[in-house]
Amino acid sequence: MFCILLSTVVSLGIVTAENGQNAWLRYAPLRSVNSYNLSLASNIIALNTSKSSPVYTASLELQKGIQSIFSQAVKESDEIHQAASSLIVGTVDDYSHVYGNGNDVPDLEEDGFWLNTEGETVKILGQNERGALYGAFEYLSMLAQGDFSHISSVNNPNQPIRWVNQWDNMDGSIERGYGGSSIFFNNGGIVDDLTRVSEYARLLASIRVNGIIVNNVNANVSLLSPQNIQGLGRIADVFRPYGIQVGISLNFASPTAIGGLTTFDPLDSGVISFWTNITDQLYQRIPDFAGYLVKADSEGQPGPLTYNRTLADGANLFAKALNPYNGVVMFRAFVYNQLNESDWKADRANAAVQFFKPLDGKFANNVVVQIKYGPIDFQVREPTSPLFSNLYNTNTAIELEVTQEYLGQQCHLVYLAPLWKTVLDFDLRVGQKASKVSDIISGERFNRPLGGSAAVVNVGTNATWLGSHMAMSNLYAYGRLAWDPSKDSQNILQDWIRLTFGLASEVLNTITKMSMESWPAYEQYSGNLGIQTLTDITGNHYGPNPQSQDNNGWGQWTRADKKTIGMDRTVWNGTGYSGTYPPEIASMYEDISTTPDNLLLWFHHVNYTHILHSGDTVIQYFYNAHYSGAETAQAFVKLWESLKGKIDAERYEQVLYRQTYQAGHSIVWRDAISNFYWNLSGIPDEAKRVGNHPWRVEAESMVLDGYTIVPVKPFEAASNYTAIITSSNTTAGTVATKLEFADGTYDLAVNYFDVVGGRAKWQVYLNNKEVGEWIGDHEDTLGHALSANLDGGTASRVTFKGVKIQKGDMLKIVGSPDGAEAAPLDYVALLPPGVID
Ligand SMILES: *[C@@H]1O[C@H](CO)[C@@H](O)[C@H](O)[C@H]1NC(C)=O
Ligand SMILES: *[C@@H]1O[C@H](CO)[C@@H](O)[C@H](O)[C@H]1NC(C)=O
Ligand SMILES: *[C@@H]1O[C@H](CO)[C@@H](O)[C@H](O)[C@H]1NC(C)=O
Ligand SMILES: *[C@@H]1O[C@H](CO)[C@@H](O)[C@H](O)[C@H]1NC(C)=O
Ligand SMILES: *[C@@H]1O[C@H](CO)[C@@H](O)[C@H](O)[C@H]1NC(C)=O
Ligand SMILES: *[C@@H]1O[C@H](CO)[C@@H](O)[C@H](O)[C@H]1NC(C)=O
Ligand SMILES: *[C@@H]1O[C@H](CO)[C@@H](O)[C@H](O)[C@H]1NC(C)=O
Ligand SMILES: *[C@@H]1O[C@H](CO)[C@@H](O)[C@H](O)[C@H]1NC(C)=O
Ligand SMILES: *[C@@H]1O[C@H](CO)[C@@H](O)[C@H](O)[C@H]1NC(C)=O
């Protein structure tokens, strides 16, 4: 029926209201289609027209999509026996029932679908109703990408559980939320208007997510009030037509907090009745309720250990209540204690295996242990969690984070699928047999009935969902990988790009290049060689702060001192962590010569002068990587600028704003980490870049009027370790300096601190003529976690391009404080063309 070549189709690209709300489901019109011999189906036959049926949703979506892409109306038809030139969508069972030829349909697994576009009739048949909806989205995705090929394609999920976890609080805030407030909750209850929830359900269904936990793992007991259970029912009613089941996070101590009991001991009969009652109430309102997510005995959350019960006792308490309804307990493995760094053998990375391995086989069949991809906490690179290779009689799921908690908080472009793939594709060699993580969580490797994936997602009220258009590739890729972890991360990305930004090859190639380089670049300018992200782990997890890793009980140590760095996790001399992997993997990590460079400092404690496989010393690699990563981030701006006019202006400008910010903040990262380790080790950069900035003028060395010099904490977050702030909260200050650079055209960069608590204003003058000005308003525009301090998270850069300078010109900056933002300045850099500084 459809017979045109992909390369001949061009999308018009621009559709109305490109504010990101439709994400990859824009259905942008395709140009030229009418000039080809393309005959579209004229009818849709939906085999279920109940409004809560995903099959009905599929029919609506097909009508909407085809109308939008081809400007052609396709009508829903109830002439089910005039199927020629129709689109049939429904379950295999209903299809067999109506047409009697279900034998033509290949066998499908639960949630699977068959998409057949070979004949006159397009058939979209699901094993169940949700499968039919997935098939409709798949067909529309093909059309929207200009793919009109004739296919007969069987699609089955790799894993049964494909969930997202919201960390939304009842007051409407979101833990680690960077894209506005909750679309689910406000003021302690469920929001009245669930329109955004419905739009979110549509996005999730299109990537084949089948479950959602709507509230924070640090759960508030008030969610269980009768009124809130009714509210959850409304949420579930919105998700149901999209084939998505709703579940909630629980607070283990609810029996004492709201149940009037004096204990929350999981073996206590009153406690058991309490949870049975709650569960019954939930199922009365939500018959297809998904189940519970439990964070117990973790980071201050209550749990069974209080009563000397095991974590399995805790999980099974809920499993039993859910079992009559086929509900599932997702039980997080993120359990660890505070440790003492003076103990060389103490290791938080060992905690999950220590707690859970002895419990293997003790969890009920409807419990799934949800394991973060690495043994610590969503760092820029971690080895695969060894817990995946220590549970053979327990269902497991992987926990990923679409939320860029430690990875730039959606203000840095970091396409995460390649990072996730390092874990999903990792072969743990259990019993010397192929044991890829993706085959373990699917249930296949250990023959488990359940398993899958969960991703923490911080969508909020921002029109872009995540606060950033580019970050949406991560949500898209999450769903695609949960369905099929063998998919290539670049192919997934390119589907997302075509659907989100159109089919033009320059757009495709440019965004592909930026995205595929983004995680390596972020790793390069944050923490390298497996040392973790080196962000502010005791604060807001955003800016650089390497010293926050050590000298505390959190166990994210680097053990960096004047001569050495890295965690000794060997069996022979260290924490023994490497021995928690199966023998083939354990011996690879035990031996420094077979440990890959990118995890060297995760497993070994070495001198800064240790020579890597690459030939560099550790310290020189740090310097080189930081410079190269920050350089890549500068290039992203130029790449993006090359798309001007090829993308709608609204999204072009919004992405440009964030890429420009990232380019500046990557320099902050580069300098902070390089300076920190230079300061600590005293070993200079062979290339003489670190600490040597010939194009800079430090603010503290200028003539100050109404400005005061202040130290910055951590010191390395400021150039020359100091900054200046206005001496008063109400009066403007001025700094001035005579420029001693040769005549020429420069980019004038100013590094400043944008703190929460005010919107200060800065004006830059050259010989008293204004060059430009800016406002400290990142709290309104960026969405990352805020700080009131001069630190690595608030350090920022603004650049005025192409400024003509003559030797001896007077540069002046007037800073007008506002509230707590005392117009802080760090330095000015005058950058000749091509110089990054
Ligand atoms: C268009 O398709 C029709 C029906 O398949 C066919 O008869 C006709 O020759 C085609 N025309 C062109 C220009 O390919
Ligand atoms: C139609 O959809 C509704 C809602 O999902 C479902 O309960 C019902 O069983 C479906 N009917 C048929 C015949 O498939
Ligand atoms: C739980 O939610 C209620 C209602 O919004 C709020 O008053 C209370 O402070 C919350 N509790 C916690 C621990 O956040
Ligand atoms: C839960 O317990 C309350 C109070 O004992 C009772 O009124 C209610 O009927 C119970 N609900 C269910 C579903 O068992
Ligand atoms: C748990 O066990 C410890 C040590 O065996 C004991 O001191 C403590 O009293 C017990 N706690 C409870 C609640 O039983
Ligand atoms: C950690 O252990 C050392 C050495 O045993 C001890 O001196 C120190 O007090 C301990 N620190 C804490 C916080 O327990
Ligand atoms: C072995 O461990 C000790 C601490 O117990 C440490 O000081 C030493 O550097 C380690 N040796 C090597 C070769 O890593
Ligand atoms: C570090 O280098 C010193 C010699 O300078 C050597 O004695 C020591 O073993 C090295 N430490 C490690 C952990 O390799
Ligand atoms: C390291 O930084 C401190 C300031 O915190 C400074 O006093 C010291 O001189 C620096 N050392 C080197 C080698 O730069």
Ligand SMILES: *[C@@H]1O[C@H](CO)[C@@H](O)[C@H](O)[C@H]1NC(C)=O
């Ligand atoms: C660095 O800061 C110190 C103290 O504030 C100041 O004396 C010095 O001039 C500054 N260095 C540069 C290169 O500006």
Ligand SMILES: *[C@@H]1O[C@H](CO)[C@@H](O)[C@H](O)[C@H]1NC(C)=O
């Ligand atoms: C919401 O999204 C837009 C588009 O990226 C952005 O300009 C705006 O700053 C965002 N707001 C927040 C708080 O992230």
Ligand SMILES: *[C@@H]1O[C@H](CO)[C@@H](O)[C@H](O)[C@H]1NC(C)=O
């Ligand atoms: C004045 O500025 C300082 C920081 O320089 C801040 O700590 C203080 O809260 C501000 N005062 C007011 C009233 O905003």
